[in-house]
Structure formats: C-alpha cells, structure tokens
Amino acid sequence: MSIFSQVAIVGGTHGNEFSGIYALKQWQQNSETVTRSSFSTELFFANPCAYQANKRYLDCDLNRQFDPKLLADQSLANYEQSRAKVLNQQLGPKGDPRVDLIIDLHNTTSNMGPTLILLTLDTFNTQLAAYVSERMPDAVILVEDHIEPIQQAFLCSVAKQGVIVEIGPQPQSVLRHDVMESMHEMTTHILDFVHLFNIDQVPELPEKITGFRYTETLHLPQDASGERIGMVHQHVQDKDFVPVNPGDPLFILFDGSEQTWQGDYVAYPHFINEAAYYDNNIAMSMAERIEINTK
Amino acid sequence: MSIFSQVAIVGGTHGNEFSGIYALKQWQQNSETVTRSSFSTELFFANPCAYQANKRYLDCDLNRQFDPKLLADQSLANYEQSRAKVLNQQLGPKGDPRVDLIIDLHNTTSNMGPTLILLTLDTFNTQLAAYVSERMPDAVILVEDHIEPIQQAFLCSVAKQGVIVEIGPQPQSVLRHDVMESMHEMTTHILDFVHLFNIDQVPELPEKITGFRYTETLHLPQDASGERIGMVHQHVQDKDFVPVNPGDPLFILFDGSEQTWQGDYVAYPHFINEAAYYDNNIAMSMAERIEINTK
Numbered sequence: 001m002s003i004f005s006q007v008a009i010v011g012g013t014h015g016n017e018f019s020g021i022y023a024l025k026q027w028q029q030n031s032e033t034v035t036r037s038s039f040s041t042e043l044f045f046a047n048p049c050a051y052q053a054n055k056r057y058l059d060c061d062l063n064r065q066f067d068p069k070l071l072a073d074q075s076l077a078n079y080e081q082s083r084a085k086v087l088n089q090q091l092g093p094k095g096d097p098r099v100d101l102i103i104d105l106h107n108t109t110s111n112m113g114p115t116l117i118l119l120t121l122d123t124f125n126t127q128l129a130a131y132v133s134e135r136m137p138d139a140v141i142l143v144e145d146h147i148e149p150i151q152q153a154f155l156c157s158v159a160k161q162g163v164i165v166e167i168g169p170q171p172q173s174v175l176r177h178d179v180m181e182s183m184h185e186m187t188t189h190i191l192d193f194v195h196l197f198n199i200d201q202v203p204e205l206p207e208k209i210t211g212f213r214y215t216e217t218l219h220l221p222q223d224a225s226g227e228r229i230g231m232v233h234q235h236v237q238d239k240d241f242v243p244v245n246p247g248d249p250l251f252i253l254f255d256g257s258e259q260t261w262q263g264d265y266v267a268y269p270h271f272i273n274e275a276a277y278y279d280n281n282i283a284m285s286m287a288e289r290i291e292i293n294t295k
Numbered sequence: 296m297s298i299f300s301q302v303a304i305v306g307g308t309h310g311n312e313f314s315g316i317y318a319l320k321q322w323q324q325n326s327e328t329v330t331r332s333s334f335s336t337e338l339f340f341a342n343p344c345a346y347q348a349n350k351r352y353l354d355c356d357l358n359r360q361f362d363p364k365l366l367a368d369q370s371l372a373n374y375e376q377s378r379a380k381v382l383n384q385q386l387g388p389k390g391d392p393r394v395d396l397i398i399d400l401h402n403t404t405s406n407m408g409p410t411l412i413l414l415t416l417d418t419f420n421t422q423l424a425a426y427v428s429e430r431m432p433d434a435v436i437l438v439e440d441h442i443e444p445i446q447q448a449f450l451c452s453v454a455k456q457g458v459i460v461e462i463g464p465q466p467q468s469v470l471r472h473d474v475m476e477s478m479h480e481m482t483t484h485i486l487d488f489v490h491l492f493n494i495d496q497v498p499e500l501p502e503k504i505t506g507f508r509y510t511e512t513l514h515l516p517q518d519a520s521g522e523r524i525g526m527v528h529q530h531v532q533d534k535d536f537v538p539v540n541p542g543d544p545l546f547i548l549f550d551g552s553e554q555t556w557q558g559d560y561v562a563y564p565h566f567i568n569e570a571a572y573y574d575n576n577i578a579m580s581m582a583e584r585i586e587i588n589t590k
Contacts, residue, residue, distance in 0.1 A: 022526075026549050054574075109466040171404040171466040171570045177529035177547050231317075234472035252472050254321050275466045279349075 002038045002198040004100040004161070008091055009034060009043050009187065011105045013063050013155050014276070015050025016172040019183045020105025020165075036191055038198035042099075046087060046155060049079060054173055056276050063104075067153040068094055084155075092158040095150065099159040103190055105183060108168035109275040110284075111238040114182040115140040116190075117164035119149040119157060121292065124197060128163070130205040130294045131193040136185060140241055141211035141292065142166075142270065163190065169238075172275055205294045212241060212268050212287035220283045221251050221259055229253055232273045232283055240270045243289070251283070297333045297493040298419075299395040299456070303386055304329060304338050304482065306400045308358050308450050309571070310345025311467040314478045315400025315460075331486060333493035337394075341382060341450060344374060349468055351571050358399075362448040363389055379450075387453040390445065394454040398485055400478060403463035404570040405579075406533040409477040410435040411485075412459035414444040414452060416587065419492060423458070425500040425589045426488040431480060435536055436506035436587065437461075437565065458485065464533075467570055500589045507536060507563050507582035515578045516546050516554055524548055527568045527578055535565045538584070546578070 009027070011020030024043050027034045034041045050057050058079040065084035070076055071094060091099045116132055118125045121143055129141040149157050156162025165186050170179045196202050221230035230253035236244060244250065244267045251259040261267060267286040271277065274284075304322070306315030319338050322329045329336045345352045353374040360379035365371055366389060386394045411427055413420045416438055424436040444452050451457025460481050465474045491497050516525035525548035531539060539545065539562045546554040556562060562581040566572065569579075 022549070109469060169466075171464075172468075173573055174404060174568055174570045175526040176568065177526055177532055180526065181529075231470040231472055231475065234476075237472055254317070273469055273471065275469045278468055 004194050004198055005039050006099050007039050007041045007101045007103065007191070007194060008099045008159065009041060009103045009105065010046050010091075010155060011044070012048060012051050013046040013104055014056045014061075014106065015047050015052070016054060016056050017105075017107040017170075018173060018175045019107050019167060019170065019180050021045065021051055022175055022180065023105060023183055023187070034187070034191060036195035038195050039100075041191070044087070044091070046104075047080070047083060056172070063106075063155050064153045066094065066155055066157055067151065070153070087155065088158055094158045097159045100161060101194060102156040102159040102162040103187060104154070104156040104162065104164045105187070106164055106166045107170045107179065108166055108271060109171055110168045110240050110270065110272045112166060112168040112240045112270055113138050113140055114186050115142050115166040115168075115270075116186060117142045117144055117166055119152055119154070119162060120145050124161060125163070126292055126294050127197065127202055127205055128190065128193050129211060129292055130209050131196075131202070132186060132189045133209045134206060135189050139186060141209065142287065143211055143213045143290065143292075146214060165190070168240075207295055208291050208293045211290050211292045212270070213290045215265075215267065215286045215288050216263075217285050218250070218269075218283045220278075220281050221253055222281060228281065229255075230259065233258065236269055236272055236284070238272070240272050241268050241287075243267070244269055299489050299493055300334050301394050302334050302336045302396045302398065302486070302489060303394045303454065304336060304398045304400065305341050305450060306339070307343060307346050308341040308399055309351045309356075309401065310342050310347070311349060311351050312400075312402035312465075313468060313470045314402050314462060314465065314475050316340065316346055317470055317475065318400060318478055318482070329482070329486060331490035333490050334395075336486070339382070339386070341399075342375070342378060351467070358401075358450050359448045361389065361450055361452050362446065365448070382450065383453055389453045392454045395456060396489060397451040397454040397457040398482060399449070399451040399457065399459045400482070401459055401461045402465045402474065403461055403566060404466055405463045405535050405565065405567050407461060407463040407535045407565055408433050408435055409481050410437050410461040410463075410565075411481060412437045412439055412461055414447055414449070414457060415440050419456060420458070421587055421589050422492070422497055422500055423485065423488050424506060424587055425504050426491075426497070427481060427484045428504045429501060430484050434481060436504065437582065438506055438508045438585065438587075441509055460485070463535075502590055503586050503588045506585050506587045507565070508585045510560075510562065510581045510583055511558075512580050513545070513564075513578045514576050515573075516548055517576060523576065524550075525554065528553065531564055531567055531579070533567070535567050536563050536582075538562070539564055
C-alpha cells in the first residue's frame with residue numbers, strides 16, 4: 001500500500017492569487033495530468049468567495065487559521081474561520097487526517113521565483129527538495145520549521161504532510177504565462193516524486209542541496225503614532241534570496257535617510273515588499289542559508 | 296501674468312496606487328519642492344475612502360467619471376460619481392476651470408516605466424514632452440487624443456490642461472523605491488517646464504521626439520459564455536512599448552494554442568496585463584509609434 005495514497009491540490013487559498021485557481025480549472029478538465037497510478041488526487045478551491053470578491057480574503061487570512069487552538073474554538077466563526085473548520089473536516093482533521101499530502105498553490109508579488117516551502121525536514125521533504133532542485137535549477141527551497149507542523153497555522157499543515165508552491169513575482173489578480181508554467185512544472189515534479197517515493201523507486205539524488213531557513217520577520221519603518229515613514233530600499237527590492245550583510249541598507253525613509261540590516265548574520269530576505277503583508281506592516285522575511293543533506 | 300498660475304497635483308485617484316498618495320504626504324510637509332515663483336500648487340487626495348479600503352475604488356472607477364454627460368447627470372450619485380462632482384467643483388468646473396493644470400499621479404502593474412500621458416498635442420504639451428524626454432531618457436510619451444479633452448472621462452481633463460504621470464511596474468498597494476523616485480523626477484521636470492513656459496524661457500528643445508498614440512484596446516480571450524480561456528503570452532508580457540508585428544503571438548490559451556496580433560500595422564502594446572483592467576477583461580492597449588514635432 002502506498003504511503004501517500006490520497007493527495008489534495010489546493011488553489012485559491014488566497015482569492016487574488018490567480019495561478020492556482022486557473023491551474024485547478026485546467027486540471028479539472030484534464031485530471032489525468034495530476035494523478036499517478038500509486039495515488040488519487042483531489043482538487044480543492046479553498047476560498048471561492050474571496051475570489052468572487054477579487055480579494056485575498058473576506059474577513060481574515062484563511063492561511064493563518066489552521067492553528068489547532070483556532071480550529072478548536074467554535075466562537076471563531078467569521079467567513080475564513082468557518083471555512084477553515086470545513087476544510088479541516090474535509091482534508092483532515094488535523095492530527096488524524098484523511099489526506100496524506102496537501103500541495104497548496106500560492107503566488108507572491110515578491111520576486112521569489114518558483115519556491116517550494118517545507119514545514120519540516122523529514123526524509124520525505126528532504127528527498128522531495130533534492131528531487132525538485134535537481135530538475136528545476138531556478139527553484140528555491142525554503143524551510144519554515146520554526147514551529148512544529150502540527151502547531152502551524154497554514155492550510156497545508158492539516159494533512160499528514162503539506163507543502164506550499166509559492167511562485168512570484170505576480171501582481172494580485174493577474175495571471176502571468178511564465179508564472180503559470182512554473183507552477184505547472186513544480187507541481188508536476190512533486191507529483192512525480194510522490195509516485196516514485198510510493199513505489200520505492202526514488203532515483204539517485206544529490207547528497208546535499210542548498211536551502212533557506214526562515215529566521216525572522218522585519219516591519220516597515222513607522223513613527224511613534226504608527227504612521228509608515230519609509231519603504232523597502234531599492235538595494236534589496238526584487239533581490240529575494242540575495243544575501244544582505246550587517247550594515248547593508250534595507251529601508252529608505254521619506255526624509256532621505258537609510259536604515260540598515262541590524263542583525264548579526266548574513267540574511268537572505270524573501271517575501272520582499274509583498275503587497276498582502278502591508279496590512280500588518282511587514283516589509284520582508286529573513287532567512288539563513290542552510291545545507292540540506294539527503295542521506 | 297502667468298499662463299499657468301494655478302497648478303493642482305492629484306494623487307490617490309485610485310486608492311491602491313500608493314506612489315502618488317505617499318508623494319502627496321511628502322510634499323505636504325515640504326511644499327516648497329512643488330511650487331515655483333510663477334505659479335501656486337495645490338495638493339489633492341482624490342479618493343481617500345478607496346485608499347482606506349485598500350481598493351482602486353469603492354463603487355466605480357473615479358478616473359472614468361469626468362465625461363461632461365456623467366458630471367451633468369445628478370442621478371449618478373454613488374461614491375465615486377459624487378466624488379467626481381465635488382472634484383469638478385473644486386478643480387473645474389470643466390469648460391471654465393479655476394485650475395490651469397492638473398498633474399494626476401498614477402501607477403500601473405504593467406512594465407511601462409515612467410510614462411507621461413497627454414490628452415492632446417498642442418504647443419504646451421508638445422514642448423513639455425520634448426523637455427521631459429530630453430531630461431529623462433527612459434520616459435515614454437503616450438498620446439491619448441482619440442477623444443477631445445473636453446469629452447474625456449479622466450480627472451485631469453477638468454482643468455484647462457491635464458497630464459497623467461503613470462509609472463510602472465508596481466503591484467497594487469505596494470510602494471517601490473525606484474517607482475517613487477521616477478514619480479518625483481517626472482513631476483519635478485513638469486513643474487520646472489511650467490515655470491519656464493510661464494516666464495517665456497523655454498530652452499532650446501529637440502526638433503522632434505518619438506511618442507506613441509493610442510489606437511485600440513484588446514480583450515483577454517473568452518469563450519461564448521464569457522469564461523476567460525487564455526492569458527497574455529510571455530512573448531509580450533513586460534514588453535510594453537516593444538513593437539508587435541502582425542502575426543506575432545499575443546495570447547496563450549489554456550489548451551496550449553496561441554492567438555496572434557490580427558491588426559494590419561506594427562503595434563506598440565502598453566498597459567499589458569494591468570491588474571485593474573481584469574474587471575473589464577482588458578488585456579492591453581495598442582498604440583502606433585509617432586514623431587512629435589516641437590517646432
């Protein structure tokens with residue numbers, strides 16, 4: 001019996017990230033492209049109401065609602081909070097899920113290229129990362145394992161295993177040909193790998209690959225009253241996963257002065273100037289570069 | 296007496312185009328940067344409610360409400376329709392306006408660089424275009440004179456003279472350092488030119504410059520039921536103002552087939568894949584290349 005017998009591909013978790021939504025439409029008409037003999041694949045449109053409204057979400061970010069405490073709290077019942085509970089029932093429930101693997105499809109306005117986000121570095125994810133990296137040299141592996149997967153608030157954390165396909169840059173509510181092709185390509189590699197893993201025929205993989213591990217989140221400069229007083233410096237704009245040294249400029253204030261990177265390590269910014277994060281005044285995430293050993 | 300004695304700089308006509316909104320904030324604190332001795336400058340935040348809602352508009356596109364028939368129709372009273380009547384009163388009224396020149400600040404998600412949009416090619420606009428082009432070599436001059444300025448629906452058509460500063464690419468609801476700098480630079484050149492024009496000291500200008508004249512609008516491919524069945528081809532994505540020959544690919548359908556440019560002229564697409572135009576299923580505008588004579 002396959003380790004991964006039930007796969008779910010989820011699109012439209014954010015209603016204005018169009019690539020996943022349109023990819024689902026195409027796969028609904030050609031379901032053989034996303035199935036393999038060792039598993040079945042279901043397609044889920046996570047937030048159709050937000051898509052109808054042409055917004056990321058109606059009430060709150062659906063992809064932050066899958067923390068087990070939030071799922072258990074029945075008093076949290078706005079649109080996305082309710083939708084999270086429904087999806088948890090359909091795909092999970094978290095902790096004892098029906099679905100073995102969720103592939104959640106996202107876009108970003110940041111220049112992140114095709115990025116595969118992993119919630120943990122177990123054997124499956126490690127080999128998956130190596131398999132995808134080898135076949136898609138421009139792909140970036142981003143590890144967000146600062147929280148246990150079971151405690152994660154991401155939708156994909158509901159299944160036994162979950163990954164995020166995150167492709168940018170693409171403005172909100174736009175469909176780019178190149179971004180769509182990257183999403184198809186990365187999803188296809190993931191599905192191919194799951195099948196090979198299931199039938200115990202994973203090919204020879206590179207012994208180690210380069211990845212990035214999330215470290216912290218930086219905010220846009222604000223004054224004491226909370227007014228935004230600066231923006232991301234052009235020194236880092238569009239330079240996702242390019243190293244920033246302590247002292248390098250990160251922000252330009254409207255008065256012309258600069259703010260520099262104050263950390264004590266070489267950081268790899270990503271989600272730089274992501275439009276959706278302005279709500280929370282977030283400027284970028286930082287990561288450190290890591291080696292991922294596949295043996 | 297100056298020909299242009301009253302100038303208005305307008306930002307936030309679209310609530311999610313942040314550069315103009317933040318430029319206004321900066322100029323409110325340093326008003327000397329936008330005034331010159333031969334004219335006074337007022338700053339207008341056209342659609343603050345849309346900005347609060349983090350949307351282009353609440354009810355309808357404010358920058359399409361200044362057609363004289365719409366302004367005269369008191370039954371049109373949704374938020375932007377009402378706001379247009381207020382702005383027409385404050386800046387116009389159209390036909391006999393108080394304000395001599397409106398500079399309306401916009402962003403686009405399209406890769407248009409710094410673009411100066413003119414509604415007519417009279418002596419002032421022609422010389423302005425040459426002055427800006429010479430000082431800002433990456434600037435594009437786009438002429439939208441297929442409608443008489445008085446019949447135009449754009450906000451800037453309310454004053455005696457109106458121009459649009461349109462800078463891209465910038466995602467909606469994002470502030471880019473490079474785009475902000477371009478907006479400052481182009482606006483400064485326009486203000487400098489207005490002053491020189493007022494005091495009859497326009498410097499020697501190139502005899503002719505290259506510009507583009509709007510010809511037509513193309514829509515995204517749809518099926519008979521109105522469902523979108525394709526997207527902008529990567530052959531033209533990000534290639535604003537790059538020539539397209541008859542027969543060149545413009546769209547890729549989700550079934551893998553291509554649609555080509557069917558016009559009988561070499562076209563210069565712009566506003567390619569602009570996010571805000573998806574509402575109306577618009578894919579891009581086309582233009583022809585023109586020579587603008589300044590003598």
